[in-house]
Amino acid sequence: DGGITQSPKYLFRKEGQNVTLSCEQNLNHDAMYWYRQDPGQGLRLIYYSQIVNDFQKGDIAEGYSVSREKKESFPLTVTSAQKNPTAFYLCASSMREGGGTDTQYFGPGTRLTVL
Amino acid sequence: RKEVEQDPGPFNVPEGATVAFNCTYSNSASQSFFWYRQDCRKEPKLLMSVYSSGNEDGRFTAQLNRASQYISLLIRDSKLSDSATYLCVVPPGGGGQGNLIFGKGTKLSVKP
Numbered sequence: 001d002g003g004i005t006q007s008p009k010y011l012f013r014k015e016g017q018n019v020t021l022s023c024e025q026n027l028n029h030d031a032m033y034w035y036r037q038d039p040g041q042g043l044r045l046i047y048y049s050q051i052v053n054d055f056q057k058g059d060i061a062e063g064y065s066v067s068r069e070k071k072e073s074f075p076l077t078v079t080s081a082q083k084n085p086t087a088f089y090l091c092a093s094s095m096r097e098g099g100g101t102d103t104q105y106f107g108p109g110t111r112l113t114v115l
Numbered sequence: 116r117k118e119v120e121q122d123p124g125p126f127n128v129p130e131g132a133t134v135a136f137n138c139t140y141s142n143s144a145s146q147s148f149f150w151y152r153q154d155c156r157k158e159p160k161l162l163m164s165v166y167s168s169g170n171e172d173g174r175f176t177a178q179l180n181r182a183s184q185y186i187s188l189l190i191r192d193s194k195l196s197d198s199a200t201y202l203c204v205v206p207p208g209g210g211g212q213g214n215l216i217f218g219k220g221t222k223l224s225v226k227p
Contacts, residue, residue, distance in 0.1 A: 033214070040123075042202070042219040043159070058214065090158055103149065104215060106158035 003027065004107035006091050011112045013078075013085075021076045021110045023091035032074035033092040033104065036060065043090065049074055050096065078112065086114045118142065119205050121218040129226055132193050136221045138203030139185045148186050149204040150177055153220065159202055163188070193225045 004025045013019045025032065031050050035043040045058030049068040063082025068074050074093075078085045089110045094102040120139045128134045140148075147166045151159035163170050165186055169178040176189040190197055203218035 035217075040219070042119075043217040045214050048214060088156075103161055103164065106160070109158050111156075 004091060004093055004105060006089075006107035006110050008110060009108065011110055013112070013114055015114055016080045018077055018079050019112065021078065021089055021091075021112070023074045023076065023107055024072055025074075025091075025093045025107075026072060027093055027105065028071070029093035029105075030071070030096050031094045031102070032068070033094075034058075034064070034066065034074070034076045035090045035092065037088045037090060037109075046076065046089075085112060087112060118216045119203055119218040121201075121203050121221045123219060124222040125224050126221065127224045127226060128193055130193055130195060132225075133189065133191045134193060134223065135187055135189045136201055136203075136223075137185050137187050138205075138218055138221075139183075140203075140205045140216075141184070142205065142207060143181075143184060145205050145207065147206060148177075148179060149215075150186075150188050151202040151204055151217075153200045153202055155199075159217075162201070190223075193223075195225050195227065198223055198225045 007022045033048040034046040037043050044060050046064050047055050047058050047066040049055035052068055052071050055066050055068050065077045091107040092104040094104045096102055118141050149164050150162040152162045153159040163177045165177045165179050174191045178187045200220040200222045202220045205216045
């Protein structure tokens, strides 16, 4: 089955701790993205990557870090520097960078709660 | 004007009704558009792409009005299962390095 997987589905962390969210895709897509969604809000782009070993900041990158060592994987680390980390985190992928007509496909998301 | 604007709703309609949502966008160079559907606490899923004047898929019709810079989504014969939030998605114009811009969504509730 082709698709995008994210783990874990729910994550709780204590304030001040770093946490890493997993995102894997077997669609052979070049581009991958991380979004954050808060209640009643639209999706906001955190980071994106068009190719292995390259990534770009999105609109709200502060307090987050990513890596793209493999085409299939794009993990997101939420650091203690992120002031309001509680949110729904969505990973997506597309055949190439989504500036044109490429459709983005989403994973099921990780709901992070900071206690 | 905000980049992408949608009426948040909710639109409360009876089963079988026809309902339409509009979405306005500010970048006149945008070439293609998307409608995604998002169920409560789930990920967005692609509903339709709109590349030219419009697109139809069963009970769903998406139309594009470039002159007025809006896209619309029409749902005919609404089903209970259509209840969801519908996100309008607009790419940046001119083939640039920017990324998709998501609207905040319009909530639809179909009642029996």
